[in-house]
Amino acid sequence: MLFFSWLWVIATAIACSIWAKDIAKLKGQKDTQWMVWGFIFGPIALLALTAYPDLEDRRHQRDTASELSLIKDNVSELCRNS
Known part of the structure; x- marks a missing residue:
């Protein structure tokens, strides 16, 4: 059970990092930097990225x-x- 919990956390982190990279590229921000933030902070980084200007x-x-x-x-x- 613990294995699946960690697997879920890692899958969510990878998904958030990919989404953060795509959104940052669309907004003209540094996509690699936001990919790292997305992996570390997950959905919180996505929320922060939506507040950044386009x-x-x-x-x-x-x-x-x-x-x-x-x-x-x-x-x-x-x-x-x-």
Whole structure:
């Protein structure tokens, strides 16, 4: 019985480490680091990872904002020239 308990703990740790790696890669975080945290802390690491910001989304928002500010600047120049 004790063997199956330890087997369950190790299987859960491996599953959490794989999920943490995949989620970290999607969020633009360091996937190897989160894989280790997922193995050590299990579901707690997954919960902590969900609280981290999505760096890919932030990069996209920053690029979009810079494009919009360029468009806004061009519109203001056109209005001044008219």
